[in-house]
Amino acid sequence: MQHHRARRPGRRPRTADLDHRRQGTGAAAASASQARFLAAKLIGSGRIDVAPLLSATTPVTDANDAFLLAGDKSRAIKVQIAFA
Numbered sequence: 861m862q863h864h865r866a867r868r869p870g871r872r873p874r875t876a877d878l879d880h881r882r883q884g885t886g887a888a889a890a891s892a893s894q895a896r897f898l899a900a901k902l903i904g905s906g907r908i909d910v911a912p913l914l915s916a917t918t919p920v921t922d923a924n925d926a927f928l929l930a931g932d933k934s935r936a937i938k939v940q941i942a943f944a
Contacts, residue, residue, distance in 0.1 A: 916939050923941055926940075
């Protein structure tokens with residue numbers, strides 16, 4: 861049986877609360893969160909090169925095209941939107 865913290869009346873669940881329920885509770889959820897944080901840190905520092913995974917980089921002005929391409933798994937693995 862899972863126990864959830866009681867919310868104050870009228871308070872809407874935060875995104876983190878919803879994510880927590882989807883992934884589970886306890887050590888497994890904490891471990892997944894730590895893994896995502898570590899992955900973002902390693903990618904951001906350049907220690908992990910994600911370029912081989914990118915099928916395309918699209919300027920933000922063509923974001924609609926980027927989402928269409930990303931949705932077509934026969935043509936793309938990951939599509940990056942460039943903001944600058």
